[in-house]
Amino acid sequence: MRPNSQLLKHRPSHSSEREFGGTLGAVCIPVFLPLTVLFLTGVSRSPSASVFQWPPALPSSGQLWDPLAPAILLSWIALHALLYMLPLGKVSEGLVLRNGKRLKYPINGFHGLCVSVLLLMLLLWLGAPLGYLFELLVPLAVCAVAVSFLLSVYLYVRSFWAPSHALAVGGNTGNPLYDFFIGRELNPRIGDFDLKYFCELRPGLIGWVVVNLGMMMKEAELRGSPSLAMMLVNSFQLLYVADALWNEEAVLTTMDIVHDGFGFMLVFGDLAWVPFTYSLQAAFLVVHPQALTSLGAALIVALNGIGYYVFRKSNSQKNQFRRDPTHPSVAKLETIATATGKRLLVSGWWGLVRHPNYLGDLLMALAWSLPCGFSHLLPYFYVVYFTVLLIHREARDERQCRAKYGLAWDTYCRRVPYRIFPYIY
Ligand code: NDP
Numbered sequence: 269m270r271p272n273s274q275l276l277k278h279r280p281s282h283s284s285e286r287e288f289g290g291t292l293g294a295v296c297i298p299v300f301l302p303l304t305v306l307f308l309t310g311v312s313r314s315p316s317a318s319v320f321q322w323p324p325a326l327p328s329s330g331q332l333w334d335p336l337a338p339a340i341l342l343s344w345i346a347l348h349a350l351l352y353m354l355p356l357g358k359v360s361e362g363l364v365l366r367n368g369k370r371l372k373y374p375i376n377g378f379h380g381l382c383v384s385v386l387l388l389m390l391l392l393w394l395g396a397p398l399g400y401l402f403e404l405l406v407p408l409a410v411c412a413v414a415v416s417f418l419l420s421v422y423l424y425v426r427s428f429w430a431p432s433h434a435l436a437v438g439g440n441t442g443n444p445l446y447d448f449f450i451g452r453e454l455n456p457r458i459g460d461f462d463l464k465y466f467c468e469l470r471p472g473l474i475g476w477v478v479v480n481l482g483m484m485m486k487e488a489e490l491r492g493s494p495s496l497a498m499m500l501v502n503s504f505q506l507l508y509v510a511d512a513l514w515n516e517e518a519v520l521t522t523m524d525i526v527h528d529g530f531g532f533m534l535v536f537g538d539l540a541w542v543p544f545t546y547s548l549q550a551a552f553l554v555v556h557p558q559a560l561t562s563l564g565a566a567l568i569v570a571l572n573g574i575g576y577y578v579f580r581k582s583n584s585q586k587n588q589f590r591r592d593p594t595h596p597s598v599a600k601l602e603t604i605a606t607a608t609g610k611r612l613l614v615s616g617w618w619g620l621v622r623h624p625n626y627l628g629d630l631l632m633a634l635a636w637s638l639p640c641g642f643s644h645l646l647p648y649f650y651v652v653y654f655t656v657l658l659i660h661r662e663a664r665d666e667r668q669c670r671a672k673y674g675l676a677w678d679t680y681c682r683r684v685p686y687r688i689f690p691y692i693y
Contacts, residue, residue: 285438286441286443286446287438287450287664288449288450288533290446291443291445291446293449294443294445294446294448294449294450295445297449297533298417298449298532298536301536301541302413302416302536302540304545305409305412305413305540305541305544305545306332306406306409306410306413308544308545308548308646308649309405309406309409309544309545309548309551310331310406311646312548312551312552312555312646313402313405313406313551313554313555314555315555317552317555317556317644317646318644318645318646319645319646319649320645331406331407332406332407332410333407333410334403334404334407336404336407337404337407337408337410337411338411340404340408341408341411341412341415342415344471344475344478345415345471347384347387348380348384348466348470348471348474349461349466351376351379351380351383351470352374352376352380352461352466352470353374353461354376354379355374356374356376356379357374357375357376357378357379358374358375359372359373359374359375360372360373360375360517360520361373361520362455362520362525362526363520363521363526365433365434365454365455366433367433367434371455371457371462372460373462373465373520375516375517377469377470377512377513377516378510378513378514378516380470380474380513381474381477381509381510381513384474384478388478388481392485397485398481398482398485399482399485399486399487399488399489400482400486401478401479401481401482401483401485401486402482402483402486402551402554405479405544405551408479408544409540409544412472412539412540412543412544413536413540415539415540416532416535416536416539416540417532419463419535419539420448420531420532420535420536421448423451423452423453423456423463423530423531423535424444424447424448424452424531426453426456427447427452427453427456427529428452430452430453430456434453434454434455435452435453435454435529436450436451436452436453436454436527436528436529436530437527438450438527438528438529439451439452439453439454439528439529439531440452440529447529447531448531448532449531449532449533450528450529450531450533451528451529451530451531451532451533451534452529452531453529453530454528454529454530455525455530456530463530464524464525464530464534465519465520465525467530467534467535467538467539468519468524468525468534468538469512469513469516469519471538471539472538472539472540472541472542472543473509473512473513473538473542473543474509474513475542475543476505476509476542476543476546476547477502477505477506477509479543479544479547479550479551480501480502480505480506480547480550481502483498483547483550483551483553483554484498484499484502484550486554487553487554487557490554491557495553495557495558495560496560496565496639497553497557497558497560497639497640497641498550498553498554498639500560500565500568500569500572500639501549501550501553501636501639501640502550504572504632504635504636505546505547505550505636507572507576508576508632511576511580515583515584515587518583518587521587521590523661523664523665523668527668545649545650545653546650548646548647548649548650549636549637549639549640549647549650552640552644552646552647553639553640556640556641556643556644558639558640558641560639564638565639568635568638568639569635571631571632571634571635571638572631572632572635572636574628574631575628575629575630575631575632575633575634575635576628576632577628578617578624578625578627578628578631579625579627579628579629579631579632580628581617581628582617582618582624582625582627582628583625585597585598585601585613585616585617585618586613586617586618586625589601589613593611598613598616601613601615601616602614602615602619603615604676604679604680604683605676606672606673606674606676606677607673607674607675607676608672608673610673612673612676612677612680614680614683614684618684619683619684620684620690621684621686621687621688621689621690622662622666622680622681622684622686622687622688623658623662623665623687623688626658626661626662626688627688627689627690629654629658630651630654630655630658630688633650633651633654633655634651636650636651637650637651658688659688659693662687662688666687
């Protein structure tokens with residue numbers, strides 16, 4: 269579809285609106301969240317695993333550093349950069365940018381996952397002590413935080429050489445602290461290598477399942493074989509990561525790629541937060557083994573299955589509708605017109621609640637924590653954090669949709685009054 273040049277010309281290139289608490293958030297979050305990662309990775313391995321313990325079970329200075337950690341982390345990022353550049357899979361175009369052009373992206377993240385799995389199997393076969401990742405968890409997290417800061421500084425500095433149409437609408441406020449945090453440049457690239465797209469689903473997301481595998485190997489070293497609870501956590505989260513990479517093309521239409529600049533918030537989230545806080549359940553299970561009955565396991569598998577079904581079906585329905593509204597799987601769904609020419613679904617999954625994909629994601633989040641039992645709060649950190657994240661994300665998306673669709677969005681909200689949880693919220 270050819271972009272309408274008049275419309276593109278009038279799209280704003282700059283916004284003074286601040287998100288995440290503005291400058292205060294931009295100062296506090298880069299301090300507070302890295303400390304949270306170190307605190308949680310430290311606590312998950314401690315015998316008490318108590319988030320309320322005082323003084324907190326912070327890692328000692330001797331536990332923070334291991335020369336192996338930067339070597340492993342940098343090799344891992346380099347491996348995935350290499351896999352990204354290999355001519356595997358198809359090449360897709362992103363949405364139309366403000367200059368009327370579209371960028372090309374390699375859709376080969378799933379290949380990256382498969383190659384990683386093969387390499388890990390080879391390493392295991394060669395007798396590599398993958399369980400040592402348990403000892404390396406805190407030093408690796410420290411390095412990931414350091415890499416996030418360095419990359420964010422590089423991104424901020426280089427953004428001053430980018431043309432104004434390449435800057436993110438919300439990341440170009442002129443306040444250096446806020447812009448560093450939220451990201452100035454929308455799609456920073458070195459040649460054809462897209463830094464944001466690369467970080468979004470590869471080193472951190474695949475790194476998360478590798479950390480999980482390391483925890484499983486550690487458990488097997490300690491107790492002879494991995495527990496059922498550990499296998500469930502590993503399988504559920506591998507399914508989630510594999511699904512994200514299998515459907516990698518869908519990331520091209522997400523808020524992260526289309527709207528947000530690439531700054532500390534996304535860099536840190538992708539490279540440090542995801543691999544080290546999403547793997548808390550597996551790290552917890554190494555020190556706190558859980559006996560799980562077959563019935564308990566079956567109920568948890570069912571909950572994860574239902575969550576996955578709702579998540580996948582709703583995401584696919586919207587993606588299909590946005591790609592081709594005449595496709596037989598979506599053509600009969602009821603829709604409402606908007607002034608932009610795009611239509612909004614008001615039946616099917618998107619007629620149940622305004623974010624059915626978030627509902628499915630949260631059901632899965634609960635299923636990932638339940639194998640850890642009820643003795644500690646720590647394994648439930650992910651569910652609590654993710655609920656807060658998705659409620660906040662839903663509000664951000666809602667604001668953007670109201671700005672985009674105006675009255676049509678209000679009509680949609682009246683037709684579908686609940687945001688995430690039917691009859692509750
Ligand atoms: P969504 O996939 O929810 O997309 C929101 C967009 O969908 C809106 O901006 C609008 O865009 C379009 N839309 C909204 N309502 C309708 C409708 N009724 N009909 C048609 N289009 C509609 O965005 P996210 O990026 O937030 O989420 C994607 C997935 O990623 C979710 O499943 C989420 O749970 C998951 N996620 C996971 C995270 C994690 O850390 N594990 C973090 C963040 C997200 P438009 O109209 O312009 O097309």
